[in-house]
Amino acid sequence: xxxxxxxxxxxVTVGFATFSIAQFGVPLCLEHQRWLLQAESRGRxxxxxxxxxxxARGIPAVLDVLPGTREACIRLTGEDVxxxxxxxxxxxxxxxxxxxxxxxxxxxxxxxxxxxxxxERLMDRPEYTRNTVDFLISLLGLPAPxxxxxxxxxxxxxxxxxxxxxxxxxEASEIRPENPSESDL
Numbered sequence: 029x030x031x032x033x034x035x036x037x038x039x040v041t042v043g044f045a046t047f048s049i050a051q052f053g054v055p056l057c058l059e060h061q062r063w064l065l066q067a068e069s070r071g072r073x074x075x076x077x078x079x080x081x082x083x084a085r086g087i088p089a090v091l092d093v094l095p096g097t098r099e100a101c102i103r104l105t106g107e108d109v110x111x112x113x114x115x116x117x118x119x120x121x122x123x124x125x126x127x128x129x130x131x132x133x134x135x136x137x138x139x140x141x142x143x144x145x146x147x148e149r150l151m152d153r154p155e156y157t158r159n160t161v162d163f164l165i166s167l168l169g170l171p172a173p174x175x176x177x178x179x180x181x182x183x184x185x186x187x188x189x190x191x192x193x194x195x196x197x198x199e200a201s202e203i204r205p206e207n208p209s210e211s212d213l
Contacts, residue, residue, distance in 0.1 A: 033057040034083050034182065053185035054080050067091055071100040073186035074113050074151035078102060080184045081161045085172045095141055109168060110143035117147040125150055126163050133167060144168075154183045 031045035032038065034054045045055040052064060068076070071091065079102055082089040092103040094110055102111040119125045125147040136142040144167075150160045158175045165172050 031055040033060055034080060035060040035063070049182065051185070051190055054084075054182040068187060072113070072115070072148070073184070073188075074115075074148045075100055075102065076184045076186070077151040077154075077157045078111065078113070078146075078160065080182060081157045081180065082164075084180065084182050085161060085165075085175075087161075087165075087170055087172045094143060101143060104168070104170070107168060107170070108141075110141065111164070112143040112145050113148040113151065114145050115148040117145070118149060119147060122150060122156060122159075126160075129163075130167060154180050157183075 031040050031042065033040055033056050035056060036059075038057045040048070040055060040057050044058075048054065048056045048061060052061065056064060064076075075091075079089055079091060082102065082104075088105040089111075090103050090105055092101055092110070093099065094101045094112060099112065101113075103109070104111065117125070117128075119128070129144065129146055133144055144164070146160065149156075151157045158178075158180055162174050164170065165174060
């Protein structure tokens, strides 16, 4: 099985991809692993959950800064649509978040560069992120497949969930069969 970098599509070896998936949750080449480590200082984990789910579906997206602000967002290339996550928006029912986002999008759709604002809570779990991308595909009319309840192939791992390989200790102990005692014979 061969893997390609989820960001640039460059082929990576199985061992390298396995390390990247274990560490970041997505297969990345070395250059994009370094890029991700730098980019994480400017965005919250929820933003990267959405970003990599968009890439896994083949939707071209770029991490960007919202025009006129210093806030990190996702810009869908070719669509000129900005996606912004707001941690202050909370809904008792997640489906309500989609309805409010849809209403907001259609009421401000005529303003160029107006971002699609999503509740950050919609990225809490992988299935929420997957459903949010399905919602965006239908809302924006993006040419991408819907998930139809399939499990995500890759799921971004925030720094708190990663393995710190520098602190791992491997203790080898040799296991030998016990010598049977004379009384057992």
